[in-house]
Amino acid sequence: xxxxxxxxxxxxxxxxxxxxxxxxxxxxxEYFENKVKKVIRDRGMxxxxxxxxxxxxxxxxxxxxxxxxxxxxxxxxxxVVAISIDExxxxxxxNTIAKAKELCKLLDIKHHIFSFKDxxxxxxxxxxxxxxxxxxxxxxxxxxxxxxxxxVDKLATGHNLDDMAQAILMNYLRGDVExxxxxxxxxxxxxxxxxxxxxxEMPEKEVAIFAIVKKLPVSFDTCxxxxxxxxLRIKKIINELERDNPGIKFSILRGYEKIIPWLEDYPVKxxxxxxxxxxxTSQDICKVCMIESExxxxxxxx
Amino acid sequence: xxxxxxxxxxxxxxxxxLLEELDINREEVIVFKKGEICVEEEEIRKGEEIxxxxxxxxx
Numbered sequence: 001x002x003x004x005x006x007x008x009x010x011x012x013x014x015x016x017x018x019x020x021x022x023x024x025x026x027x028x029x030e031y032f033e034n035k036v037k038k039v040i041r042d043r044g045m046x047x048x049x050x051x052x053x054x055x056x057x058x059x060x061x062x063x064x065x066x067x068x069x070x071x072x073x074x075x076x077x078x079x080v081v082a083i084s085i086d087e088x089x090x091x092x093x094x095n096t097i098a099k100a101k102e103l104c105k106l107l108d109i110k111h112h113i114f115s116f117k118d119x120x121x122x123x124x125x126x127x128x129x130x131x132x133x134x135x136x137x138x139x140x141x142x143x144x145x146x147x148x149x150x151x152v153d154k155l156a157t158g159h160n161l162d163d164m165a166q167a168i169l170m171n172y173l174r175g176d177v178e179x180x181x182x183x184x185x186x187x188x189x190x191x192x193x194x195x196x197x198x199x200x201e202m203p204e205k206e207v208a209i210f211a212i213v214k215k216l217p218v219s220f221d222t223c224x225x226x227x228x229x230x231x232l233r234i235k236k237i238i239n240e241l242e243r244d245n246p247g248i249k250f251s252i253l254r255g256y257e258k259i260i261p262w263l264e265d266y267p268v269k270x271x272x273x274x275x276x277x278x279x280x281t282s283q284d285i286c287k288v289c290m291i292e293s294e295x296x297x298x299x300x301x302x
Numbered sequence: 303x304x305x306x307x308x309x310x311x312x313x314x315x316x317x318x319x320l321l322e323e324l325d326i327n328r329e330e331v332i333v334f335k336k337g338e339i340c341v342e343e344e345e346i347r348k349g350e351e352i353x354x355x356x357x358x359x360x361x
Contacts, residue, residue, distance in 0.1 A: 004341055004343060004344055012341050013338070013339040013340065013341065014339070014341065015341045015342070015343060022341065025339075059359065060357070162358070204357070204358050204359075205329060205330070205332065205357060205358065208332055208357035208358075209332060209339060209357075212332065212339065213339070220355070220356070220357060220359075222359050226359075235358070236327075239327050239329040239330055239358065240327060242329045243327050243328060243329050
């Protein structure tokens with residue numbers, strides 16, 4: 001029978017299946033914090049003096065990101081602020097924003113809230129279908145504009161290992177090499193604040209356990225509009241693979257990172273300036289402006 | 303603190319086995335026993351209750 005005690009003799013709360021290691025609450029917290037710190041250092045995510053904006057949704061991933069960056073801020077020499085985006089999803093966003101506010105108060109972090117309504121005059125509830133596609137593009141724009149306005153040097157998001165594995169596999173399966181490359185090389189121009197993902201090597205389940213054992217105010221609600229069938233299918237497949245072959249999510253990320261240097265010479269489309277907003281784009285008009293006009297047109301037709 | 307699904311075991315068994323029977327992927331949930339997070343390799347006795355919280359968003 002498998003022993004259910006941590007190496008220190010205390011009751012285990014987590015079994016890291018790919019290594020067979022059992023952790024009690026205290027050792028799990030230690031392991032998790034040290035690992036995230038190592039990922040931040042090894043990947044050179046921040047420079048001393050950086051002002052870091054954390055994209056805070058109120059869910060577990062962004063809450064854990066904010067908590068850890070706030071905890072490491074002195075050691076890393078960074079200043080941390082939180083940025084929340086209110087997309088206007090009634091019955092969902094009110095609760096997550098409330099959790100975000102609670103966390104910022106707890107951590108004594110300055111919290112800035114920006115809304116779709118203020119940015120483009122429309123809320124997600126008013127968007128046409130597929131709402132997720134439109135929402136994703138507009139959220140990135142609003143978040144980036146907020147980061148520029150707040151003069152942050154880096155934008156930290158709560159993307160975890162599961163998110164990375166899904167994005168990699170989705171782009172492989174679609175044969176979308178450009179997106180695959182973009183996943184590792186952020187566009188850094190004056191229009192885009194560079195993004196970092198401190199939890200990119202942490203499995204989603206570990207992030208959830210950390211949020212719970214640290215008693216962080218987080219929401220486990222799921223957006224009512226979430227219906228990206230392909231992503232959900234990939235997520236299910238990866239979790240089934242992980243259940244039967246522990247460590248496969250890491251293998252997906254490691255394998256991807258081994259391939260990326262070989263794609264240095266892959267011909268990616270040269271970026272031009274969007275004719276409407278001036279942001280870098282591979283088309284005449286950027287996706288955000290295209291989508292904004294589609295949303296406006298949709299409302300006019302209605 | 304969080305609302306999960308409460309399940310009572312019908313016989314002595316490993317939690318992982320119970321999850322399999324319920325067609326729940328252990329990678330997508332956290333299991334609580336007596337209000338505390340527990341490892342899925344733990345045994346539960348007949349009549350004992352566990353709470354299963356889905357923690358993987360949207361899956």
